[in-house]
Amino acid sequence: MIGFLWFWLVAVMIVGYVVLDGFDLGVGVLHLFLCRTENDRRTTLASIGPVWDGNEVWLLAAGGTLYFAFPLLYASAFSGFYLPLMMVLWLLILRGISLELRNHIDVGVWRALLDGVFGLASAALIIFYGAALANVLRGVPLQADGYFFLPLWTDWKPGPHPGILDWYTVIGGLVALVALTLHGALWLVVKTSGALADRARRLVNPLCLQLAAITVISLGATIAVRPASLDNYFNYPFTFVVPVGVIASLSGIWFFNRKAQPVRGFLSSCGYLFFMLAGACWGLYPTLLPATTGAERDITLARAISGPHTLAVGLAWWGFGMALAVGYMVFVYSKFRGKVDLASVGH
């Protein structure tokens, strides 16, 4: 029972990370295409300036929680995905630094370079995250001791000895790219005005259609790669509410965009990310990391969960701490609510 609880607490933190850092990653991709003038760029970046760092904290908080609640999973997955994770770290570094430098260096060629680095690093991170999730859903070649080491790619097929990249995980990366680009576009519709917001708004419906199409493809592919993903749904049929939620969220994005209700559109996109991730977690439960080398090697919740004292101690501070954290987030977002006004940025 306490294992079930911690499984979902970690899942909620991952959803929190994707929903929050997701829009600033998406904005990072979009600003390469949407911004025509220097003012556009400054407005776009100002819309994420005060919040991107706090959004990224969700990654650390989720990672830390995963670490103490499921140490074996943390140890196995982080060492097994060694090479791609190191690249993720490098990309996170480049992205953060290029955003920061841009505020300080105002020479044309440097700015163009930094904008390019920021946009490309954002896009690459999104693709990595999507592919990472797909790797977990597909499974990895676990040894008997619970460890593995994956090459970047092998024969591009999700067989017993796959690579990080194969046709299935590439689909995962593309779903993430379309979903978070759309998420970023919706954020810009909420936060900006004028021609910039119009350009973002015009992107929403085409992206929404693409997302619907690739979502269907990815669901089909997931069932083909790991048929057991559906077991939980058939055992507890009311959980088919999750795919219904995905469809409803996508419709919401479309509908509210036509009605020019941007905040609701953005919230629909949050809903889409929530239902997709929750649905993936539910498809896995109670497995945490499936083995392609035989189900008896799966890292299951029972195998990876920490001892009872650890979890009790964790529970004692976690609820309080996260309530505080959500409080800060609400406070900051409310202080910076409304459209970005360049004149009031800074001092």
Place this chain on the structure above:
Amino acid sequence: MTAELIHRLHFAFTITFHYLFPQLTMGLALLIVVLKSVALKTGNATWDRAARFWGHIFGINFVFGVVTGIPMEFEFGTNWARFSQVSGGVIGQPLAMEGVFSFFLESAFLGLFLYGEKRISKLAHWFSAVMVFVGSWISGFFIIVTDAWMQHPVAYDRLPNGQFEVLSFWQLLMNPWGLLQYMHNMVGAVVTGSFVMSAVGAFYLLEGRRARYAHIFLKVGVIAGVIASVAIIFPTGDMAGKYVARNQPAAIAAMEGLFHSEAGAGMVLMGQPNEETGEIDNPIVVNDMLSFLVYGTTKAEVKGLDQIPKDQWPTALPLLFYAYHIMAGLGTWFVLLMLVCAFLLWRGKLYTARWALWALLLSFPLPYIANTAGWMTAELGRQPWLIYGLMRTSEGYSNTVSASNGLFTLIGFMGLYTLLGLLFTVLIYREISSGPEGNPEEAQAVHAD
């Protein structure tokens, strides 16, 4: 090179580079609160602009600290998987608490502090500076708690599958090792902050411009600097050292270069430990001093390395000895310099004493070296243990990640961090040369004053 060595170097290199930034932000956070408090109390806009200037420096350091800090949490899993598997239930907790209790707070209020000054009241802006300070000091606390458990494990139990688990939340946080090291470490951060602030003040005066800001920087920097430089030795360094001596006899013997147990042990001020002969080459010794410092009496016996089995000696003996002596030697210099400067400040002569200003300016890198050497002392002293007395370093690294893969990413980090170091230098250079009235808006405001 063995995989163990590569994984150790990987962590050591990335954490050493990382800690260049937080030691300044933690120290500076306190000094910015001082600047903002004076500004709030007196309504003097110059102090507000001084705070804003240091806010910029803080912001740059903060971003570099964040991006180089994320790899640290990852590396527990990527490079030290076997260690993480058995200890995650314990040390994962303070690491997660750092994110939950500190980073959310810090990032929220830093955003407000840096971007929100026009949107909030003066009092709220002061409050956001205080919260940034609180957040960054909480963050330091959880990291020290994590390290303290590896140095001095408390409140744990071992499950049948080999994993450690926490028995008491409060005992984990109130680990005496952690509390002593926390005080010592945070004072060390204030030393860095105050030396950097004084150095910028000295630089401006030596250049003959921005005197009114330089005076503020020197006043705040030197007063904080003299307090912190004394406190880093006594009481915090003294207490931490005694606790190490009682709990890690091998570490203290190696730090002091004490190969043979002695009653009335002398303190080696300088020399080179020779592992083959078990002697210190060309030592300069103060008789009986070590016994006095550790036990408070000149006749007490201090345990030497000869009483400790060789497989429990710290693995990098001379390096540990040098790191400790560099830390202690620089600490002595900090006290001397800051006492002299504080005296000059009190007599009203500091602003014109060019030799003292030059000494302050040239000394700014030294606290970085001392803090780094201090951490090396603590972590090399823990060797050959990863969790003191419970798990050896050789049992903890990821054995699915080969030496060559580790070397590849280590070189990658070295290249990337070289680039980061260059960019950082350029940014800080620009901030310092454009000064507190750097942008046109500020300059106009000054004319309007």
